[in-house]
Amino acid sequence: MLVADTYLGHRNDDAVAEAVDTSDHATVVLSDTERRRSRVRTETTDNRDLGIVLARDLADGDVLEAEDGTLVIVELAAIEAMILDFADSDVSPTAALELGHAVGNRHWNLAVRGQEALFPVTDSKKRMEAAVADLLPADVPTRYEHVPPTTFDDSGVDHSHSDGDHTHGGHSHGGTGHSHNHDVRTIDGGDQ
Numbered sequence: 001m002l003v004a005d006t007y008l009g010h011r012n013d014d015a016v017a018e019a020v021d022t023s024d025h026a027t028v029v030l031s032d033t034e035r036r037r038s039r040v041r042t043e044t045t046d047n048r049d050l051g052i053v054l055a056r057d058l059a060d061g062d063v064l065e066a067e068d069g070t071l072v073i074v075e076l077a078a079i080e081a082m083i084l085d086f087a088d089s090d091v092s093p094t095a096a097l098e099l100g101h102a103v104g105n106r107h108w109n110l111a112v113r114g115q116e117a118l119f120p121v122t123d124s125k126k127r128m129e130a131a132v133a134d135l136l137p138a139d140v141p142t143r144y145e146h147v148p149p150t151t152f153d154d155s156g157v158d159h160s161h162s163d164g165d166h167t168h169g170g171h172s173h174g175g176t177g178h179s180h181n182h183d184v185r186t187i188d189g190g191d192q
Contacts, residue, residue: 032149
């Protein structure tokens with residue numbers, strides 16, 4: 001088995017690009033879950049058994065080096081996202097807040113691209129659509145598209161609660177501390 005345990009950098013870095021161009025390299029396509037694990041056993045695109053042992057999240061274009069000197073280029077498998085397009089909509093602040101509150105309570109990650117809200121499909125499409133149906137203005141179309149999993153990275157809006165009973169947003173929490181992570185990332189039109 002080929003074991004990649006050294007991070008060299010990104011294939012867009014000049015020195016790394018030169019090393020890739022002058023080597024017999026392998027390519028691996030990782031899922032969003034696999035790219036976040038410190039140990040992964042998978043296969044390269046040419047069916048070689050591959051182990052990845054790194055304590056870091058991987059991004060599309062990262063280059064790793066195996067123990068035998070083989071370079072491994074990381075590609076990320078696209079994930080499906082539900083997209084709400086607000087471009088031609090006159091959404092009221094109240095409707096926007098109600099929708100934001102509803103998806104926040106479901107702990108959906110969110111990326112904003114121009115006037116679109118993107119949510120990774122983590123449940124059935126039917127359930128996700130039902131969750132927003134009553135809150136979504138009629139002039140806001142919904143569609144699906146495949147996006148890089150990194151679309152939802154680097155967002156981390158977190159609110160934590162200490163011990164004790166409390167109420168917020170129409171629901172109560174009691175006793176032990178807990179944390180909510182509501183991830184929001186704003187991306188430009190070219191970062192798809």
